[in-house]
Amino acid sequence: MQVRLKDIAKLTxxxxxxxxxxxxxxxxxxxxxxxxxxxVAQQLGYQPNGVAQQLRRQITNTLGLVIPANAHDFSxxxxxxxxxxxxxxxxxxxxxxxxxxxxxxxxxxxxYRRLVGGHRVDGMILARTRRRDPRIAYLHAQKHPFVVAxxxxxxxxxxxxxxxxxxxxxxxxxxxHLSDLGHRHIGLILPPPEIAFxxxxxxxxxxxxxxxxxxxxxxxxxxxxxxxxxxFHATQQLLEAHPHLTALIAANDxxxxxxxxxxxxxxxxxxRDISIVGFDDIPAAEYSYPPLTTIHQPTxxxxxxxxxxxxxxxxxxxxxxxxxxxxxxxxxxRSSGRAPNYSEGGDA
Amino acid sequence: MQVRLKDIAKLTxxxxxxxxxxxxxxxxxxxxxxxxxxxVAQQLGYQPNGVAQQLRRQITNTLGLVIPANAHDFSxxxxxxxxxxxxxxxxxxxxxxxxxxxxxxxxxxxxYRRLVGGHRVDGMILARTRRRDPRIAYLHAQKHPFVVAxxxxxxxxxxxxxxxxxxxxxxxxxxxHLSDLGHRHIGLILPPPEIAFxxxxxxxxxxxxxxxxxxxxxxxxxxxxxxxxxxFHATQQLLEAHPHLTALIAANDxxxxxxxxxxxxxxxxxxRDISIVGFDDIPAAEYSYPPLTTIHQPTxxxxxxxxxxxxxxxxxxxxxxxxxxxxxxxxxxRSSGRAPNYSEGGDA
DNA sequence: CAGTAATTCCAAATCGTTTTGGATAGTTTT
DNA sequence: AAAACTATCCAAAACGATTTGGAATTACTG
Numbered sequence: 001m002q003v004r005l006k007d008i009a010k011l012t013x014x015x016x017x018x019x020x021x022x023x024x025x026x027x028x029x030x031x032x033x034x035x036x037x038x039x040v041a042q043q044l045g046y047q048p049n050g051v052a053q054q055l056r057r058q059i060t061n062t063l064g065l066v067i068p069a070n071a072h073d074f075s076x077x078x079x080x081x082x083x084x085x086x087x088x089x090x091x092x093x094x095x096x097x098x099x100x101x102x103x104x105x106x107x108x109x110x111x112y113r114r115l116v117g118g119h120r121v122d123g124m125i126l127a128r129t130r131r132r133d134p135r136i137a138y139l140h141a142q143k144h145p146f147v148v149a150x151x152x153x154x155x156x157x158x159x160x161x162x163x164x165x166x167x168x169x170x171x172x173x174x175x176x177h178l179s180d181l182g183h184r185h186i187g188l189i190l191p192p193p194e195i196a197f198x199x200x201x202x203x204x205x206x207x208x209x210x211x212x213x214x215x216x217x218x219x220x221x222x223x224x225x226x227x228x229x230x231x232f233h234a235t236q237q238l239l240e241a242h243p244h245l246t247a248l249i250a251a252n253d254x255x256x257x258x259x260x261x262x263x264x265x266x267x268x269x270x271x272r273d274i275s276i277v278g279f280d281d282i283p284a285a286e287y288s289y290p291p292l293t294t295i296h297q298p299t300x301x302x303x304x305x306x307x308x309x310x311x312x313x314x315x316x317x318x319x320x321x322x323x324x325x326x327x328x329x330x331x332x333x334r335s336s337g338r339a340p341n342y343s344e345g346g347d348a
Numbered sequence: 349m350q351v352r353l354k355d356i357a358k359l360t361x362x363x364x365x366x367x368x369x370x371x372x373x374x375x376x377x378x379x380x381x382x383x384x385x386x387x388v389a390q391q392l393g394y395q396p397n398g399v400a401q402q403l404r405r406q407i408t409n410t411l412g413l414v415i416p417a418n419a420h421d422f423s424x425x426x427x428x429x430x431x432x433x434x435x436x437x438x439x440x441x442x443x444x445x446x447x448x449x450x451x452x453x454x455x456x457x458x459x460y461r462r463l464v465g466g467h468r469v470d471g472m473i474l475a476r477t478r479r480r481d482p483r484i485a486y487l488h489a490q491k492h493p494f495v496v497a498x499x500x501x502x503x504x505x506x507x508x509x510x511x512x513x514x515x516x517x518x519x520x521x522x523x524x525h526l527s528d529l530g531h532r533h534i535g536l537i538l539p540p541p542e543i544a545f546x547x548x549x550x551x552x553x554x555x556x557x558x559x560x561x562x563x564x565x566x567x568x569x570x571x572x573x574x575x576x577x578x579x580f581h582a583t584q585q586l587l588e589a590h591p592h593l594t595a596l597i598a599a600n601d602x603x604x605x606x607x608x609x610x611x612x613x614x615x616x617x618x619x620r621d622i623s624i625v626g627f628d629d630i631p632a633a634e635y636s637y638p639p640l641t642t643i644h645q646p647t648x649x650x651x652x653x654x655x656x657x658x659x660x661x662x663x664x665x666x667x668x669x670x671x672x673x674x675x676x677x678x679x680x681x682r683s684s685g686r687a688p689n690y691s692e693g694g695d696a
Numbered sequence: 697c698a699g700t701a702a703t704t705c706c707a708a709a710t711c712g713t714t715t716t717g718g719a720t721a722g723t724t725t726t
Numbered sequence: 727a728a729a730a731c732t733a734t735c736c737a738a739a740a741c742g743a744t745t746t747g748g749a750a751t752t753a754c755t756g
Contacts, residue, residue, distance in 0.1 A: 002467070004712060015736045020714060030734060047465030051402045052712035055741050060399065062446070067435060075428035075631075075648075083447075084423045087415060091449035096468075098410070098446050099431075101439035117395030119350070119742095120444075228635065257635045283423075287576065287605045289637015300423075352742060363706045368744060378704060400742035403711050467712095 003044045012040055023048075054119075062096045063310060064121035066111050068128060069102040073226045076254045077282035078299055079127070082149060085303020086125060093311050095122075109134055116144045123310045125149070129162075129196035136160060145313040147306045151323070153196040154203065161309055161322035163302050167197055167279065168204035170295040170328035174249050174277050175208025177293070177330060182339035183247040183275060184214055188221045189234045189259065190251050198223075201251050201279075220245065224255065231258025239266060246274055246339045253278035253285045253294055260288065260335065275336040291333035298326065351392045360388055371396075402467075410444045411658060412469035414459050416476060417450040421574045424602045425630035426647055427475070430497060433651020434473060441659050443470075457482055464492045471658045473497070477510075477544035484508060493661040495654045499671070501544040502551065509657055509670035511650050515545055515627065516552035518643040518676035522597050522625050523556025525641070525678055530687035531595040531623060532562055536569045537582045537607065538599050546571075549599050549627075568593065572603065579606030587614060594622055594687045601626035601633045601642055608636065608683065623684040639681035646674065 009016045014037065022029045022037040023046075029037075054060045065086065067074055087097050098121055102108040112135055115121050123145035126135055131153050139146045140160065151158040178186055188205050190198050202221065209216050222238055224230035231250050235258065239245060248263075250256035256278030260270045268274045271290045278285060281296035305324070312319040357364045362385065370377045370385040371394075377385075402408045413434065415422055435445050446469055450456040460483055463469050471493035474483055479501050487494045488508065499506040526534055536553050538546050550569065557564050570586050572578035579598050583606065587593060596611075598604035604626030608618045616622045619638045626633060629644035653672070660667040 002465070002712095006712080016713085017715085017736050017738095018734085021735090024714085028734065033734085045465070047461055049403075049712050050462065050466035050468045051399060051408065052741090053466075053714080054399045055397075055403050055711090055743090056713045056715085058741070075425065075432045077423065080423035080428040087447055087449040091451050096446055096448045098444055099435055100444045101435040103439055113395055114398065117350070117393070118398035118401075120398045228631065261635060283576065284632045284635070287609060287632070288635060350742095353744095354742080364743085365706050365708095365745085366704085369705090372744085376704060381704085397742050400711090401744080403713090403741090404743050404745085406711070 002049075003041075003046045004049070005046075008037065008041055008044065008046060011044075012037055058119075060120060060122050061094060062098050062121045063090055063307065064098045064100070064115045064124045065127075066108065066115070066124075067099065067101045069104050069108060071128065072230075073252075073254055076227070077284060078252065078254075078280055081282070081299040082127060082303040085300040085305075086307045088300075089304040089307035090311075093308075095307075095311065109138060112138055116142055122314045123147070125306060125310060129153075131194045131196060132156065133196070145310060147310040147313070149302060149306055150197055151325075153199045155199075156196075158323065161313065161319065163306050163309075163324040163326065164197070165295075165297045165326045166328050167295075168200040168207070170279060170297075170330075171201045171204030171249065172208040172211070173328065173330045174279075174293075174295065175205060175212060177332065178247045178249070178275060178277065178336065179208070179212035179214060181247075181275065181337060184339070185217075185242070185245045186214070186220065186247040186249060187238045187242065187245045188249050188251075189231060189238070189255055190221060190223050191226045191230075192223055195226075198251070205249065226252050226254060228254050228258035228261070231255030232262045233258075235259040235262035239263070247336070248274065248276045250276065250278050253280040253282045253292060256292055256294065256335070257284065257288055260290075260292075271334045271337040273340060275339070277336050281331055285331075286333070288335070290335045293333045293336035294331050296329045296331050302326070350397075351389075351394045352397070353394075356385065356389055356392065356394060359392075360385055406467075408468060408470050409442060410446050410469045411438055411655065412446045412448070412463045412472045413475075414456065414463070414472075415447065415449045417452050417456060419476065420578075421600075421602055424575065425632060426600065426602075426628055429630070429647040430475060430651040433648040433653075434655045436648075437652040437655035438659075441656075443655075443659065457486060460486055464490055470662045471495070473654060473658060477501075479542045479544060480504065481544070493658060495658040495661070497650060497654060498545055499673075501547045503547075504544075506671065509661065509667065511654050511657075511672040511674065512545070513643075513645045513674045514676050515643075516548045516555070518627060518645075518678075519549045519552030519597065520556040520559070521676065521678045522627075522641075522643065523553060523560060525680065526595045526597070526623060526625065526684065527556070527560035527562060529595075529623065529685060532687070533565075533590070533593045534562070534568065534595040534597060535586045535590065535593045536597050536599075537579060537586070537603050538569060538571050539574045539578075539603075540571055543574075546599070553597065574600050574602060576602050576606035576609070579603030580610045581606075583607040583610035587611065595684070596622065596624045598624065598626045601628045601630045601640060604640055604642065604683075605632065605636055608638075608640075619682045619685040621688060623687070625684050629679055633679075634681070636683070638683045641681045641684040642679050644677045644679050650674070 005016045005019045008019045022034045100111050127149040129150040148162040151162045151164045222234045224234035250259050259276050263274050278292050278294040281294045285292040285294050309319045353364045353367045356367045370382045438445050448459050475497040477498040496510040499510045499512045570582045572582035598607050607624050611622050626640050626642040629642045633640040633642050657667045
């Protein structure tokens with residue numbers, strides 16, 4: 001069924017070698033034979049077998065991405081934007097992206113072994129770094145090219161190429177913004193502690209409080225899934241225990257959206273009775289009600305740059321920068337407002 | 349660096365054949381030698397070369413998905429949910445998903461040729477069927493397994509396996525819902541005409557109007573991108589030309605969210621001054637302000653079933669059903685309400 | 697004890713390319 | 727006319743697995 005070099009060889013009378021070299025444009029094949037061969041190939045609809053090429057050339061022009069088992073927010077905007085950036089840049093450089101889904105934590109490393117050890121991909125992209133991340137340990141040991149969206153936790157070495165937002169500074173900005181509005185009781189909804197960036201966000205929170213002269217109340221902090229549902233439940237629980245909280249910081253926008261729903265369900269007007277802010281600036285943040293105050297993170301661009309970095313590594317080049325911390329920008333929208341019974345000074 | 353069968357053979361003194369058969373669990377290798385070989389393989393961290401396996405076995409256990417050049421809404425919820433469903437089901441059945449991004453319409457078919465003709469994948473998944481879709485024509489000609497999210501336009505043959513929502517009925521439900529609320533001037537925002545489902549949604553609109561005894565006004569219908577921005581601009585333009593419209597149907601939720609913003613920007617209260625409804629029931633629809641009345645479509649589930657269908661086809665099985673039209677359900681939320689100056693009858 | 701049947705192993709072919717290291721014939725240089 | 731190039735072509739060896747079709751040895755049958 002499928003046309004192979006051998007078929008073209010048989011039809012034209014030339015050897016497989018010559019066919020291959022003609023198609024590849026080598027100069028050691030006569031211009032006329034080359035034209036003839038090209039025409040026959042065209043005629044037959046020849047399409048080189050990519051798998052055979054991969055085997056022979058020992059490169060795949062493919063990047064791997066495995067979806068972690070517990071990435072419940074995979075279909076959320078953060079992952080989608082990242083993937084869009086990755087696949088855009090990959091296409092630009094003639095790479096494909098191989099995606100594999102882990103069904104359980106245990107299965108995850110097996111997939112990395114299959115893709116990397118099995119030579120299915122030339123490089124890997126990881127997202128959502130974890131504490132003592134076994135995936136990173138494995139890739140390090142294999143000396144296989146990889147890049148990571150997000151550095152390691154502060155107390156671990158980040159000895160790998162990554163791009164990460166300066167979320168510590170980002171959360172500080174949020175705390176400053178809220179305390180400027182008069183909030184003194186600010187809750188924090190974090191993802192599970194095993195996620196590497198959790199610690200940075202907690203640090204930023206503590207630093208922000210200190211800068212504002214506010215005490216750190218451990219019970220104002222809770223952990224939950226990075227999803228709308230996670231934010232919803234965390235908020236219910238937090239407001240149940242501490243009804244006097246006037247502001248909530250969620251570690252990502254998805255949770256913030258859930259938090260807004262939970263607050264609204266309690267009859268609170270978000271932006272007036274309670275301020276809720278997020279992190280990421282996903283597209284939905286601008287269109288939520290009320291529009292979400294948040295920290296902007298260029299996720300699509302991160303995907304692109306990460307991919308460009310990875311492809312450099314694969315090519316054996318030294319990327320200009322291999323550890324990038326991106327500045328964060330505060331985006332003030334209407335989900336944050338003056339604290340309810342705040343009056344001392346203020347001009348609006 | 350990498351361990352091959354040959355290395356294990358050399359080390360153990362057995363032949364490559366025996367190593368291979370031992371690892372594959374054939375019965376013609378002695379239990380003890382097998383155990384020994386397994387141990388050595390384990391010791392060396394042997395990982396079979398997947399590319400070599402693919403070449404020899406002539407199957408890849410990989411499904412292909414190419415992101416169309418103009419899929420501006422790829423990072424929107426519809427695509428992400430679909431992809432999540434696809435990769436979940438694929439993982440279940442030990443398949444990977446190969447994603448390639450088309451940078452232009454012209455490039456698109458080339459990618460299909462490279463993946464399909466180049467034997468990189470065992471089957472393809474298409475989304476967003478177009479009129480006279482060249483991708484479908486190509487795959488048909490190749491007799492390569494593929495499935496499609498969305499059937500062909502009504503006047504074209506849908507002679508391929510697909511899953512599609514009954515969007516004609518869905519839009520009828522929306523029109524009925526709006527006319528029940530007293531709306532008599534209902535605008536419609538459609539995607540570009542080359543998208544196959546556009547026609548179904550237009551038909552549903554016309555049928556709905558007829559059933560409600562309302563006239564069809566062609567100028568109430570406009571076309572735009574399936575994105576928030578598309579819905580935004582279409583709404584601006586529609587309300588500029590026809591300020592007396594009291595309801596708007598957007599062909600998907602993303603456009604509906606944009607439409608709400610545009611209406612709100614004109615000072616209209618959505619759900620009171622104007623009703624806006626969408627289609628898809630993406631997660632954000634529930635969390636928008638006001639929450640969006642829409643038609644529910646089980647996108648994640650569609651991805652899963654589509655993938656299961658495709659894998660059946662690859663295995664040469666006859667799938668139970670290969671052309672599935674899903675029922676649509678109306679989800680009433682608060683973005684739709686009574687028409688402004690409606691009074692005749694009504695008990696609320 | 698010859699003949700048959702299991703058991704255990706392996707050489708070689710194959711999948712479809714790319715690349716190496718010539719071979720051959722024609723052309724130019726001395 | 728021999729020597730040295732050039733221009734074209736190709737056989738064979740990879741890449742790393744799987745599978746076919748025995749071979750060699752041992753065990754069992756009648």
